[in-house]
Amino acid sequence: MTDVRRVSSGGPWEDTIGYSRAIAAGPYVFVAGCTATVDGQTQHDGDPYQQTLAAFGIAGRALAELGLSLTDVVQTRMYLVHARDAEAVGRAHAELFGRTRPAATMVVVAGLIGSLMLVEVEVVAYRGTGS
Numbered sequence: 228m229t230d231v232r233r234v235s236s237g238g239p240w241e242d243t244i245g246y247s248r249a250i251a252a253g254p255y256v257f258v259a260g261c262t263a264t265v266d267g268q269t270q271h272d273g274d275p276y277q278q279t280l281a282a283f284g285i286a287g288r289a290l291a292e293l294g295l296s297l298t299d300v301v302q303t304r305m306y307l308v309h310a311r312d313a314e315a316v317g318r319a320h321a322e323l324f325g326r327t328r329p330a331a332t333m334v335v336v337a338g339l340i341g342s343l344m345l346v347e348v349e350v351v352a353y354r355g356t357g358s
Contacts, residue, residue: 234292236285238264240340249289256293256352260306261285262344269343275312279305279319282348295352298327302351305333309345316346 235241236248249258263270263281271277287297303324305316313333320331329350339347 232293234289236289249286249293251293251354254354256290256295256299256354258286258289258350258352260347260349261289262339262341262347264341264344269341272343273345274315275307275309275345276315276319278344278346279316279348280323282346283319283323283350286348286350290350290352295354297323297350299352299354300324300327300329300350301353303329303331304349305331306336306339306347307333307345308336308338310335312345 230251230253232251233247234249234251238248240246241248246259248261249256261282262285263278265281269278270281283297290296290299303320305320307313307316316333324331339345
């Protein structure tokens with residue numbers, strides 16, 4: 228495909244695992260799983276709400292590199308380590324997406340790659356004719 232662009236965030240696992248933070252393919256942008264990890268360190272220890280905001284912030288920066296923003300997001304996925312964090316994660320999601328309301332999935336998983344990570348998010352954005 229000639230209309231594919233890849234973005235790296237410099238995250239610690241991108242080279243090791245071999246993936247891109249985001250890929251623009253035609254009108255769609257797919258952002259890989261984002262956590263509250265900055266410079267290899269998990270931020271906001273024990274705070275699922277702040278970790279969610281930080282993770283979506285990382286996704287938003289990847290989108291911005293490709294000319295989009297969180298308002299262009301049409302789908303989100305949220306992976307939680309603890310079901311008890313659903314309200315906090317949902318509150319952060321509503322704060323960011325309450326007006327645009329993308330299709331969303333929230334699931335509880337057995338764990339994430341880092342023991343301090345409470346939530347991981349993915350987004351899909353669409354570059355419509357207005358973007």
